[in-house]
Amino acid sequence: MMKSITGLAVSLLAALPFAAQAQAPKPATGTLTIAFAAEATMMDPQRSAAGVDQYYIGQMFEQLIRTGPDLKKRNWLAESWEVKEEGGKPYIDIRLRKGVKFHNGDPLTSADMEYSFKRASDPKISRWTHLQAAVEKFEIVDDHHFRIRFREGDGSYVAGDLTLWAIPKNYIERVGDEEFGRNPIGTGPFKFVSRTVKEEIRLEAFDDYWNTEHRPTVKHIIAKVIPEDLTRVAAFKTGAIDWIDAVPPAMVEEFKKMPGVKTAGFVAPNNMYISMDALNKDSKFHDVRVRQALAHAIDVDAIIRRVLFGQGERYVQVSKNAIGYDPDLKPYPYDPRRARALLAEAGFPNGFEVPCYNLTTPREPYQKEVGEAYFAYATAVGIRCRVQGQEYGTWITFGRRDRQGHMEGLYSNMWGHGLPGDPGVAWAGHVHSYVHGGGWGMTSVHNDPELDALVKELKTIMDLEKRDAMIKKIARIKHERVAGGLPTYRPVVTLAWRETKVTFSPWPSPGFWRGLQEIGIKQ
Amino acid sequence: MWGYLGQRVWQGAISILGASIIIFMISRLSGDPILMLLPNDATPAMITEARQAHGLDRPLLVQYGIWVQKALTGDFGRSYRWEMPALKLILDRLPATIELAVFGLLFSVAIAVPVGVMSAVHRGGWIDRVGRVFAMLGQAMPAFWVGLLLILVFAIGLNWLPAFGYGSASHVVLPAIALGWYPVAAQTRIVRSAMLDVLDSDHVRLSRALGTPERLIVWKYALRNAAVPLLTMLGVYFAAMLGGAFVVETIFAWPGVGRTVVEAVFSRDFPVVQAGVLFTSILFVLSNLLVDLSYGLVDPRIRDAR
Numbered sequence: 143m144m145k146s147i148t149g150l151a152v153s154l155l156a157a158l159p160f161a162a163q164a165q166a167p168k169p170a171t172g173t174l175t176i177a178f179a180a181e182a183t184m185m186d187p188q189r190s191a192a193g194v195d196q197y198y199i200g201q202m203f204e205q206l207i208r209t210g211p212d213l214k215k216r217n218w219l220a221e222s223w224e225v226k227e228e229g230g231k232p233y234i235d236i237r238l239r240k241g242v243k244f245h246n247g248d249p250l251t252s253a254d255m256e257y258s259f260k261r262a263s264d265p266k267i268s269r270w271t272h273l274q275a276a277v278e279k280f281e282i283v284d285d286h287h288f289r290i291r292f293r294e295g296d297g298s299y300v301a302g303d304l305t306l307w308a309i310p311k312n313y314i315e316r317v318g319d320e321e322f323g324r325n326p327i328g329t330g331p332f333k334f335v336s337r338t339v340k341e342e343i344r345l346e347a348f349d350d351y352w353n354t355e356h357r358p359t360v361k362h363i364i365a366k367v368i369p370e371d372l373t374r375v376a377a378f379k380t381g382a383i384d385w386i387d388a389v390p391p392a393m394v395e396e397f398k399k400m401p402g403v404k405t406a407g408f409v410a411p412n413n414m415y416i417s418m419d420a421l422n423k424d425s426k427f428h429d430v431r432v433r434q435a436l437a438h439a440i441d442v443d444a445i446i447r448r449v450l451f452g453q454g455e456r457y458v459q460v461s462k463n464a465i466g467y468d469p470d471l472k473p474y475p476y477d478p479r480r481a482r483a484l485l486a487e488a489g490f491p492n493g494f495e496v497p498c499y500n501l502t503t504p505r506e507p508y509q510k511e512v513g514e515a516y517f518a519y520a521t522a523v524g525i526r527c528r529v530q531g532q533e534y535g536t537w538i539t540f541g542r543r544d545r546q547g548h549m550e551g552l553y554s555n556m557w558g559h560g561l562p563g564d565p566g567v568a569w570a571g572h573v574h575s576y577v578h579g580g581g582w583g584m585t586s587v588h589n590d591p592e593l594d595a596l597v598k599e600l601k602t603i604m605d606l607e608k609r610d611a612m613i614k615k616i617a618r619i620k621h622e623r624v625a626g627g628l629p630t631y632r633p634v635v636t637l638a639w640r641e642t643k644v645t646f647s648p649w650p651s652p653g654f655w656r657g658l659q660e661i662g663i664k665q
Numbered sequence: 666m667w668g669y670l671g672q673r674v675w676q677g678a679i680s681i682l683g684a685s686i687i688i689f690m691i692s693r694l695s696g697d698p699i700l701m702l703l704p705n706d707a708t709p710a711m712i713t714e715a716r717q718a719h720g721l722d723r724p725l726l727v728q729y730g731i732w733v734q735k736a737l738t739g740d741f742g743r744s745y746r747w748e749m750p751a752l753k754l755i756l757d758r759l760p761a762t763i764e765l766a767v768f769g770l771l772f773s774v775a776i777a778v779p780v781g782v783m784s785a786v787h788r789g790g791w792i793d794r795v796g797r798v799f800a801m802l803g804q805a806m807p808a809f810w811v812g813l814l815l816i817l818v819f820a821i822g823l824n825w826l827p828a829f830g831y832g833s834a835s836h837v838v839l840p841a842i843a844l845g846w847y848p849v850a851a852q853t854r855i856v857r858s859a860m861l862d863v864l865d866s867d868h869v870r871l872s873r874a875l876g877t878p879e880r881l882i883v884w885k886y887a888l889r890n891a892a893v894p895l896l897t898m899l900g901v902y903f904a905a906m907l908g909g910a911f912v913v914e915t916i917f918a919w920p921g922v923g924r925t926v927v928e929a930v931f932s933r934d935f936p937v938v939q940a941g942v943l944f945t946s947i948l949f950v951l952s953n954l955l956v957d958l959s960y961g962l963v964d965p966r967i968r969d970a971r
Contacts, residue, residue, distance in 0.1 A: 183746050265711050340920035368829050368918040376816045376828035534931045
């Protein structure tokens with residue numbers, strides 16, 4: 143028996159990028175120098191390990207679906223797709239767009255996507271194998287039609303834009319993985335030209351790019367890597383750079399007032415939170431009242447205002463626009479008196495001392511300072527922090543349950559997802575309890591059987607409406623029990639460009655909000 | 666002379682070996698890179714397999730032995746993070762680091778020698794006071810602060826020089842000043858005190874009595890005598906600049922070894938850390954060796970003693 147689970151209105155959206163396809167596009171011209179704060183480690187989308195890789199990979203490679211400027215899904219390399227069911231198991235039926243070419247001229251076919259799936263499932267290549275764990279089989283129907291069959295439902299697959307990148311099978315098989323990483327070839331709007339580590343990446347517009355409406359208008363892009371905030375700003379002010387990423391929060395207002403300069407700020411898909419040891423029965427945070435006390439103790443709004451210069455957005459459990467966002471769920475109000483009362487009720491009228499781990503490597507702007515503010519607020523109500531700074535390598539290993547028996551105390555943490563966002567995969571990691579070797583609860587210091595069952599069920603739900611309802615349900619329980627940590631804020635990232643010279647229509651999605659195909663030089 | 670050279674090369678080799686052992690052991694005590702390399706759902710079997718693949722399951726001494734054996738053939742392993750040969754990653758960055766250190770040192774000497782000499786000649790005068798204040802300013806201000814000030818004044822304010830980057834002669838000016846200003850104070854003091862000693866010596870008094878022009882006495886005879894302690898210091902500072910330029914490299918987006926190695930430490934990228942430290946150690950030893958050899962050039966007594 144075969145039935146359609148959801149239509150998803152994909153066919154209607156499919157037509158959107160091609161409204162102007164019939165018009166002959168103008169050839170790309172000119173050179174633009176821009177600056178990023180960080181650089182990619184890998185240019186191979188499946189070997190990529192860091193979020194920053196996406197800024198660069200997203201210019202050269204594409205996926206089946208893309209999130210548009212309205213934060214709605216758009217068909218991209220997929221002409222249409224539909225979630226169906228056969229024999230009690232779900233599958234996604236995907237029709238690939240015809241006429242799409244790789245930078246070397248090879249046409250994109252289902253065989254390339256199958257190869258992409260195989261690489262994405264190979265732990266020797268991919269660091270994201272868990273995203274393919276529920277897939278049973280990749281089935282090619284014809285050159286532009288294939289099916290991804292699941293042994294059980296996997297909602298994160300749909301929420302994660304069908305996860306697969308278009309990569310050139312023949313090219314990689316011919317040159318090998320290493321050469322592919324050095325000279326990447328995709329279907330994206332820009333071709334790779336050269337790279338000097340710690341210095342720059344050069345890209346060139348791909349003249350045969352399939353999407354004429356979004357074809358680049360700038361021929362050459364030189365992306366400089368300038369990690370120091372003030373130097374990046376100086377490079378922009380002196381005119382050496384005409385577009386910059388990550389304006390420092392303290393300077394956003396100055397940039398907004400700068401004549402001839404335009405800015406755009408976006409909430410990043412990174413969710414900051416405070417992890418606390420609720421697992422160990424001896425831990426003070428095992429008691430829900432202590433966790434609630436912490437929630438009342440920290441004035442997150444003040445931290446956003448004063449430490450982040452307003453460049454952050456408070457979230458309760460799920461961010462605005464994400465699947466499962468519940469506007470009725472309100473954050474715990476800042477109420478130190480209530481926090482002290484809850485601590486007293488829990489048997490700690492004089493408070494207690496606890497280790498508090500702070501990330502000192504700036505993964506997000508002013509993160510160290512934000513951590514210090516968290517722990518100062520906690521100390522003020524009686525959760526007296528012995529703050530310990532951790533650089534990135536220590537911090538990331540420390541948070542892993544397979545490395546660490548359990549974590550004591552508080553830990554400044556974060557979880558990420560794409561935009562608009564779906565917390566399914568992240569919650570499986572830090573809300574579901576840890577299962578040794580099972581891939582669940584890899585950073586979890588919580589154990590709530592009811593939440594475990596719900597998070598597990600959420601993973602199998604592919605219908606977006608049902609998923610929305612389930613996320614709302616979990617979010618409410620998670621919020622009441624302050625389970626899986628205390629959510630705080632999401633950073634705001636600001637881009638700036640010289641309006642007199644550059645045109646730019648950013649797409650607010652990671653990898654694409656820095657979509658350089660939307661950048662142009664004013665004639 | 667050759668015996669002396671051989672002895673110094675041998676001592677240098679021991680120093681490099683010592684540095685390589687220390688960095689090898691310390692980097693491995695600092696954390697496990699495997700968890701950063703594998704997917705979140707990696708099973709214990711996958712973790713074990715990856716550890717074996719990178720040779721991290723063996724005893725530390727065995728790992729070190731294998732590393733030395735391969736390093737001697739030019740194989741420093743592959744960067745875990747960048748997935749390219751660690752040696753290439755370091756060697757590609759090395760010219761930029763050497764260039765920055767050389768120009769930083771040249772800047773410091775270009776300031777310290779005339780200021781030190783003039784301070785000694787005009788002891789207690791306004792040149793002495795102004796020179797010492799300028800030199801002390803460099804020592805009092807951290808390099809990141811100096812770097813930002815230079816960008817503010819010369820890149821943003823005056824628009825004379827680029828704020829960042831690498832390539833042309835103009836790019837090296839600001840980073841070299843930011844790096845080279847710090848040691849100016851110490852070098853100035855060394856030159857000044859050595860010059861004061863020499864200027865008070867009998868042979869200088871005799872030269873004056875014989876009517877030798879003061880310019881020649883100061884800049885030729887006295888300065889040459891005062892150069893040995895400065896040379897010693899230059900060797901140490903050059904080595905420190907090679908290894909410690911991380912802050913300046915970051916401020917000016919300078920693609921050097923310092924930034925590469927520090928970021929490799931954060932990601933526990935052992936092959937890159939080891940290759941970076943090893944090459945910095947080699948340069949350190951070489952620069953000190955060159956300084957030792959140069960003593961003979963400025964002081965014939967040392968040359969003859971060898």
